[in-house]
Amino acid sequence: MTNISDAFKNKKAFIGFTVACDPDFEKSVDYVKTLAAAGTDLVEIGVPFSDPIADGPVIQEAGLRAFKSGVSTKRVFEMVAKIREESSVPLVLLVYLNNVFKYGYAKFFATCQDLKIGGVIIPDLPVEERAEVAVFAKNSGCSLIPLVAPTSGTRIKKIVTDADGFVYAVSSLGVTGARNKIATNLQKMITDIKQFTDTPVAVGFGIHSPEQAAQISQVADGVIVGSAIVKIIAQEGRHADKKLTDYVHAMKTALT
Amino acid sequence: MQNNLSDKPQAGRFGEYGGQYVPETLMHEIEKLTEAYNHYKNDPLFKDELTDLLHKYANRPSLLYHAQRMSEDLGGAQIYFKREDLNHTGSHKINNVLGQILLAKKMHKTRVIAETGAGQHGVATATVAALMGLECEIFMGQVDTERQALNVYRMRLLGAKVHSVTTGTGTLKDAVNAAMQEWASRTEDTHYVIGSVMGPHPFPTMVRDFQACISAEIKKQIITETGHLPDAVVACVGGGSNAIGAFYHFIEDKHVRLIGCEAAGKGIDTTQHAATLERGTTSIFHGMKSIFLQNDDGQINQVYSISAGLDYPGIGPEHAALAAANRAEYVGITDDEAVAAFEYIAREEGIIAAIESCHAVAYVKKLAPQMRTDQIIVCNLSGRGDKDVAAIARYQGEEIND
Numbered sequence: 260m261t262n263i264s265d266a267f268k269n270k271k272a273f274i275g276f277t278v279a280c281d282p283d284f285e286k287s288v289d290y291v292k293t294l295a296a297a298g299t300d301l302v303e304i305g306v307p308f309s310d311p312i313a314d315g316p317v318i319q320e321a322g323l324r325a326f327k328s329g330v331s332t333k334r335v336f337e338m339v340a341k342i343r344e345e346s347s348v349p350l351v352l353l354v355y356l357n358n359v360f361k362y363g364y365a366k367f368f369a370t371c372q373d374l375k376i377g378g379v380i381i382p383d384l385p386v387e388e389r390a391e392v393a394v395f396a397k398n399s400g401c402s403l404i405p406l407v408a409p410t411s412g413t414r415i416k417k418i419v420t421d422a423d424g425f426v427y428a429v430s431s432l433g434v435t436g437a438r439n440k441i442a443t444n445l446q447k448m449i450t451d452i453k454q455f456t457d458t459p460v461a462v463g464f465g466i467h468s469p470e471q472a473a474q475i476s477q478v479a480d481g482v483i484v485g486s487a488i489v490k491i492i493a494q495e496g497r498h499a500d501k502k503l504t505d506y507v508h509a510m511k512t513a514l515t
Numbered sequence: 516m517q518n519n520l521s522d523k524p525q526a527g528r529f530g531e532y533g534g535q536y537v538p539e540t541l542m543h544e545i546e547k548l549t550e551a552y553n554h555y556k557n558d559p560l561f562k563d564e565l566t567d568l569l570h571k572y573a574n575r576p577s578l579l580y581h582a583q584r585m586s587e588d589l590g591g592a593q594i595y596f597k598r599e600d601l602n603h604t605g606s607h608k609i610n611n612v613l614g615q616i617l618l619a620k621k622m623h624k625t626r627v628i629a630e631t632g633a634g635q636h637g638v639a640t641a642t643v644a645a646l647m648g649l650e651c652e653i654f655m656g657q658v659d660t661e662r663q664a665l666n667v668y669r670m671r672l673l674g675a676k677v678h679s680v681t682t683g684t685g686t687l688k689d690a691v692n693a694a695m696q697e698w699a700s701r702t703e704d705t706h707y708v709i710g711s712v713m714g715p716h717p718f719p720t721m722v723r724d725f726q727a728c729i730s731a732e733i734k735k736q737i738i739t740e741t742g743h744l745p746d747a748v749v750a751c752v753g754g755g756s757n758a759i760g761a762f763y764h765f766i767e768d769k770h771v772r773l774i775g776c777e778a779a780g781k782g783i784d785t786t787q788h789a790a791t792l793e794r795g796t797t798s799i800f801h802g803m804k805s806i807f808l809q810n811d812d813g814q815i816n817q818v819y820s821i822s823a824g825l826d827y828p829g830i831g832p833e834h835a836a837l838a839a840a841n842r843a844e845y846v847g848i849t850d851d852e853a854v855a856a857f858e859y860i861a862r863e864e865g866i867i868a869a870i871e872s873c874h875a876v877a878y879v880k881k882l883a884p885q886m887r888t889d890q891i892i893v894c895n896l897s898g899r900g901d902k903d904v905a906a907i908a909r910y911q912g913e914e915i916n917d
Contacts, residue, residue: 309814312695313538331812356536357799361813385542387535410543432540433700
């Protein structure tokens with residue numbers, strides 16, 4: 260079964276995101292291990308897609324670097340196998356539906372199960388289309404992490420009622436990427452979600468500073484940071500370990 | 516694979532194709548749009564208002580013209596052109612744009628956005644936005660802004676802001692990505708006027724309904740003129756809006772051949788084409804399950820066509836379903852064949868047709884001689900070719916300052 264719940268046990272979870280094969284295969288394996296060793300409770304690995312419509316420029320550029328390093332869905336699974344030789348950190352994949360579809364739903368989720376990938380976040384799979392994927396995820400004990408948006412409103416009930424793993428609360432409209440101000444009333448959004456589920460709620464999109472993390476953790480069970488981490492890797496290339504460690508420490512401190 | 520949903524077919528499905536594969540951020544707005552469309556499509560006032568605009572503003576019904584010189588020259592079937600190029604703004608795109616922007620007004624939107632390839636949809640959107648007093652922003656691939664520079668200026672003249680999209684290949688696919696991202700960040704006051712029969716439900720159905728006036732008119736006109744239905748209807752396909760418009764009311768007439776002409780670019784055995792149905796596979800992208808050109812890993816291919824309007828790696832889900840059911844045929848036309856047709860129809864009939872539409876004309880040139888002189892082909896001339904003159908001159912090695 261999933262070990263996602265470990266990430267939320269008796270603490271506010273810090274969830275870090277990195278793009279597979281950015282800057283290359285070996286270093287991205289190292290970076291997942293570095294993030295975990297520094298205290299990241301759950302690592303989200305992004306599977307690059309040619310047309311990532313939910314992502315902002317920082318993550319789009321990371322995807323282009325990953326394609327240059329020869330990333331493919333198969334390579335991502337090889338990466339996870341490598342990580343699993345040394346680390347049991349809870350992992351989820353962020354993957355666009357076409358990559359899963361083309362790999363084959365059954366084969367994709369069976370591989371997730373083998374590699375102890377606890378969950379999958381599919382940004383272009385709304386609840387209306389979940390059924391075609393859900394059965395495969397369920398059979399392999401992999402959580403299909405639902406996303407709730409600031410615009411979800413009355414849709415929240417049907418989105419989260421059967422949720423497991425965690426619920427991904429999208430803080431802002433638009434694409435991923437750092438924002439200085441989050442306008443959404445997160446407290447209300449999370450209260451609405453918790454009416455229908457006991458699954459932990461983590462907030463993502465736009466979070467980058469320890470101050471934001473501290474503030475959001477007052478109302479959420481965890482925070483998700485993507486672009487801020489990817490930016491460190493973009494700047495430091497193959498030498499990002501120390502900066503990543505320092506960053507995770509700062510965020511973890513803010514969450515305790 | 517069968518899942519345990521209800522027995523009735525899901526809304527927005529064409530066989531296995533279609534659906535609503537978009538980020539949750541957009542779903543609330545898409546629900547509202549679906550509801551509004553389902554209401555207004557049956558509202559007599561809305562229908563009257565739209566018909567009035569189509570007739571008095573867009574110049575509908577468009578003419579059905581018997582191309583006698585071409586029919587004689589090719590020595591086979593009688594060729595009729597459905598003159599969508601004579602619509603206001605110069606293409607079929609205005610039909611859908613009038614419908615969607617009228618709907619957007621009813622939904623109290625104050626701003627519209629759109630993607631465009633050749634610029635025809637962008638021009639139509641900018642035009643109707645001006646007419647109805649809405650703010651308008653157009654997303655266009657950077658490569659397309661260069662090869663369709665005239666249309667860029669046209670949109671600006673009409674008061675629209677044009678964003679040049681530099682990501683990916685800088686063509687139609689990337690313009691759609693950018694427009695979808697923009698919409699996801701701002702739905703409250705903004706409607707995304709998708710220009711083709713693609714994207715998440717309700718767009719493929721709604722755009723088809725707004726374009727179906729083309730085949731409704733053809734049917735009436737050809738019966739009045741000849742007393743019977745055509746033997747074949749031919750149209751170019753990128754996303755597929757003019758083709759579905761020309762096909763729709765003939766789908767039930769099983770003996771009428773429906774033929775879509777895809778961009779085969781430099782040949783379907785090269786990597787430089789956009790021949791989706793000939794070379795593509797099932798995929799989930801741009802909000803729909805349909806056929807796309809993709810690699811083994813599910814990454815969408817970079818495609819190519821001389822025609823900016825057909826330079827798209829996918830096709831609307833209803834076409835995918837018509838192809839799967841063998842109800843419509845889809846053939847590839849190369850750049851060379853399209854350019855030859857561009858020159859041919861100009862000289863034979865005195866019509867400068869859009870390079871997109873010339874993909875259909877090129878197929879008519881092949882098909883007509885194989886048919887009897889008492890048979891009929893209707894070819895949809897989806898747009899006019901003024902925008903292409905400079906590019907075709909360059910293609911033929913002539914430099915002109917446009």
